[in-house]
Amino acid sequence: MNSYIFPIKAAVITFPFLAMLITAPFLIYYYRKYGQLGKLRSLILYSFVFYLLCAYYLVILPLPSISIVAQMTGPRYELHLFQSWENFINQTVLQLNNPSTYLPAMKQSVFLEPVFNIFLLFPFGVYCRYYFKFSLGKTILASFALSLFFELTQLSGLYFIYPRPYRLFDVNDLLHNTLGGTFGFACAPLFTFFLPTRSELDSESLAKGQQVTLLRRFVAMVIDWIAIGFLSSLLKFFTNILPANLRALFNYPIASFTLAVMLYFMLLMHLWNGQTIGKKVVRIKVVEPDREHIRLWSLVKRYSAFYLLLYGLLQIFNYTMTHLPTNNHSVFIAYVTFGLMSLGILLLFLFNLLYALIRRKTRLFHDKASHTYTISTLLKKEVEHANF
Known part of the structure; x- marks a missing residue:
């Protein structure tokens, strides 16, 4: 669990500084188009930036020392699609007819890792549908592109700072992340029904832009x-x-x-x-x-x-x-x-x-x-x- 909490703490600490840099293009764009940003739109954009930082840090942190990475000899990539499913079938303690095995099965890495990768881009799908007004097809492509960026970051050894990858490039992660973005798109109305629509936000910003x-x-x-x-x-x-x-x-x-x-x-x-x-x-x-x-x-x-x-x-x-x-x-x-x-x-x-x-x-x-x-x-x- 610490491997998940530490990156989130890092995102909280660095967020105020990086948010200024990352949101600057958004700020300029919305002032140019609408003349106003708006409090709710600002909150949505800052939450989106914070989410992206958390997701990115979860992918790259914690950072090992270069000397330790140089001594690694394990595989660099996994190109066998559905390998995660095969690992689950072979290693899970789950027995459908035995409820006492449900909780132990959910604590196994063969279950947690795929589920985590699905949930990693679930919020991204929500943002794509609600705020960016993407279609299902665009959301799937955007989720795949973001997941590919994460995986290539790992494969490159954090943009060649490290002599080799310190995390595995896995095509199954691409599948799970893309599924997560798709599920987020499907479930977006459940999380955004109480918020004004993007069109309403735009109309309010234009009116206040005077x-x-x-x-x-x-x-x-x-x-x-x-x-x-x-x-x-x-x-x-x-x-x-x-x-x-x-x-x-x-x-x-x-x-x-x-x-x-x-x-x-x-x-x-x-x-x-x-x-x-x-x-x-x-x-x-x-x-x-x-x-x-x-x-x-x-x-x-x-x-x-x-x-x-x-x-x-x-x-x-x-x-x-x-x-x-x-x-x-x-x-x-x-x-x-x-x-x-x-x-x-x-x-x-x-x-x-x-x-x-x-x-x-x-x-x-x-x-x-x-x-x-x-x-x-x-x-x-x-x-x-x-x-x-």
């Missing part, structure tokens, strides 16, 4: 800074043609940060009428009241108040705290004063953010300072169509 939440804006911001990092890496190849004094300027973080904000969040957003790469992905844009095209000056005010002001305050606070130990009393007082002032303004921003989260407000201080709004670009007809 509202721009802070989480949606945060996802756009993360995508934008990933894009900036990628573009900055590309630009480094062309900096050699610049004069030496200009190249030296890029070595200062504050200079490169300011340039990135000016080019990306001001100039590019002006050219794209209030959108960036991240905002296009999650389908939002920054607008001004009664204007079809946002002004460059409004973007300068907006992102100077957000990025440049906050970044500058962070630099001031960091500098004053770093140089605070000094024998000059006047300099000490100046450092403390500027440090506390910058910290106070930063705390005000944090308070503004927490207040907006608690009260479910959508506008922060830089929105109000620049008289701009963030709106959804989801078409109204998409929302209306989802309600039918």
Whole structure:
């Protein structure tokens, strides 16, 4: 039993970290398509990711040492289909006319191993039918593909990290796993009858997608800074043609940060009428009241108040705290004063953010300072169509 419990414990420990990475594509996709993720959809997706992690860890854990695996001489694969059934017939203590043998028979490995492999992909079949709306044929193919991935992971010695497989590649596992996914598909209504349908989830998300939440804006911001990092890496190849004094300027973080904000969040957003790469992905844009095209000056005010002001305050606070130990009393007082002032303004921003989260407000201080709004670009007809 410990061989089953240990992988589940490992999944629980690593889940918060891996879930962020694994669910990121889902998050981007649903914000792009519906403009909203929704609490229930989030719970379903996170449960699906957690299930996949548990299943994967059950397949690969516990990990033996490489030296032990190198000394293994057992078979690498089992290609005899229905070998598990033959093993059960030959080794089981089950006697149908003797009920006292039922429980001991259920404790034997020849019974537990096939049953475990069936149950391993049973939840997968439920997810395929309920959430992904797969047909029976697609569910069977998806279950077989997932099982094949698990078996090839074992056959490759965990992607050739080990000199040989430390677990057996078994075609019977493919059969049992696929059966498990099929059974899960058949039994899905028994486990999901109390949940809203996928269509109802989609309609609700589209309707709520007209509202721009802070989480949606945060996802756009993360995508934008990933894009900036990628573009900055590309630009480094062309900096050699610049004069030496200009190249030296890029070595200062504050200079490169300011340039990135000016080019990306001001100039590019002006050219794209209030959108960036991240905002296009999650389908939002920054607008001004009664204007079809946002002004460059409004973007300068907006992102100077957000990025440049906050970044500058962070630099001031960091500098004053770093140089605070000094024998000059006047300099000490100046450092403390500027440090506390910058910290106070930063705390005000944090308070503004927490207040907006608690009260479910959508506008922060830089929105109000620049008289701009963030709106959804989801078409109204998409929302209306989802309600039918």
